[in-house]
Amino acid sequence: MLAIKCSKCNWKLFKYHKIGSGSVIKCHKERIKQVYQLDKHSQAYSCTCGNTIGKDEGSYIKMKRFGFTYSGTKE
Numbered sequence: 001m002l003a004i005k006c007s008k009c010n011w012k013l014f015k016y017h018k019i020g021s022g023s024v025i026k027c028h029k030e031r032i033k034q035v036y037q038l039d040k041h042s043q044a045y046s047c048t049c050g051n052t053i054g055k056d057e058g059s060y061i062k063m064k065r066f067g068f069t070y071s072g073t074k075e
Ligand SMILES: [Zn+2]
Pocket: 006, 007, 008, 009, 010, 011, 047, 048, 049, 050, 051
């Protein structure tokens, strides 16, 4: 499980069940396990500090490359 954090303010955004060792490019919504904070304005997801995290693509969030950091383990 990974903890996805905002790259700007370092707050936790959500927990994500990552499968595979590749980089985090997409976050599938069905694998988001716990949301701490996540704002949505039209199609864009952002932290409450205003930093954009990614874009809504229906079944997944297309993550913005430098919008977030993460820690934890991938499966
Ligand atoms: Zn933030």
